[in-house]
Amino acid sequence: MTDFAPGTPCWLDLGTTDVAAATTFYGDLLGWTAEDLGPEANGYRLLRKDGRQVAGLGPATDPARGTSWAVHFATADLDESVALVRKHGGTVALEPMAVMDKGRLAVAQDPAGAYFSLWQAGTHPGAELVRAPGALHWVELFSTDRDGVTDFYRAVLGATTRDVALPGGLVYRLFDVGDEAVAGSLQITPEMGDMSSAWSVFFHVEDVDAVADAVVARGGRQIMRGDVPAGRMAMLLDPQDGFFSVMTPDPSFEM
The missing domain is CATH 3.10.180.10 (2,3-Dihydroxybiphenyl 1,2-Dioxygenase, domain 1)
Structure with a gap:
């Protein structure tokens, strides 16, 4: 990029x-x-x-x-x-x-x-590699008031939004810039525990299970691991409690 x-x-x-x-x-x-x-x-x-x-x-x-x-x-x-x-x-x-x-x-x-x-x-536009193994794949907002902040992000980012139904009754909100989906958001529910609003990052990896196992072996923690419509993913904490996720995307999935 x-x-x-x-x-x-x-x-x-x-x-x-x-x-x-x-x-x-x-x-x-x-x-x-x-x-x-x-x-x-x-x-x-x-x-x-x-x-x-x-x-x-x-x-x-x-x-x-x-x-x-x-x-x-x-x-x-x-x-x-x-x-x-x-x-x-x-x-x-x-x-x-x-x-x-x-x-x-x-x-x-x-x-x-x-x-x-x-x-x-200025001289640094941003990342030189995205949506490839070892690089940023996706960003996602967990919000205590997703509906309340949607108009905020539309104004500040100049984005449009659309909703996608997910299994289990969840509604996923996409932020689009032009014709490209650039971020997503979820409402924090009671089932998710005591979470604060935060942006989270997903890194593209070739083997979610191997990476998640390696995180635990190196002193980090696993929050969840499983298959989602977009691929296979794991939510993790590094040894200093930094939250991040990894994903092996399903190439047939389209936003």
Whole structure:
């Protein structure tokens, strides 16, 4: 990938309470190599798959959130996007800032409390590999008030939405940019336990079962594993309790 339409997830990074351990864990798990960007980057590292940038990793900066993955959405005008966040009931956790010559970043929360980032590209458009083994496959919002935040994301991301019925009576909401489905969302139900609103990330892997077993063997935890309409997936926690999922997509599945 060299370009991302506004409203599209373009980058991921992990804020972790143990940078060295997380670098080793995800490197072993997904075949990533890490590039330390030096003192001026405050411990931030670029993660690569087969030489191509797929994500970033650095120290956690919010004790309340601990270790967590952040989803960055592309925007052509960061200041306008931040204004839309405020106009539609969200909050800005980090005001727009320059990241060297790479681009400009802001961090926001939707009205139900889910954190996400906004990225206006400079020399760094985003990930160089997506929807391939070892790279980002999908992002998904779990929300305590999905209906309440839908209009927020339509405005801020410039996305349209449509609903898809899932087995068990669940309704899955897709966010589309142009003709492409770029994200999904689920309402948090009592059966899901005590969850807070959050964006989650899925990595494409070739063997979900082998990867999930490896997570547990390396000190992480499995939340669930099974088949879904889009393929086979597992929801997991890394050893620092960072939540992520892996999926082997069914190539015949269409959104």
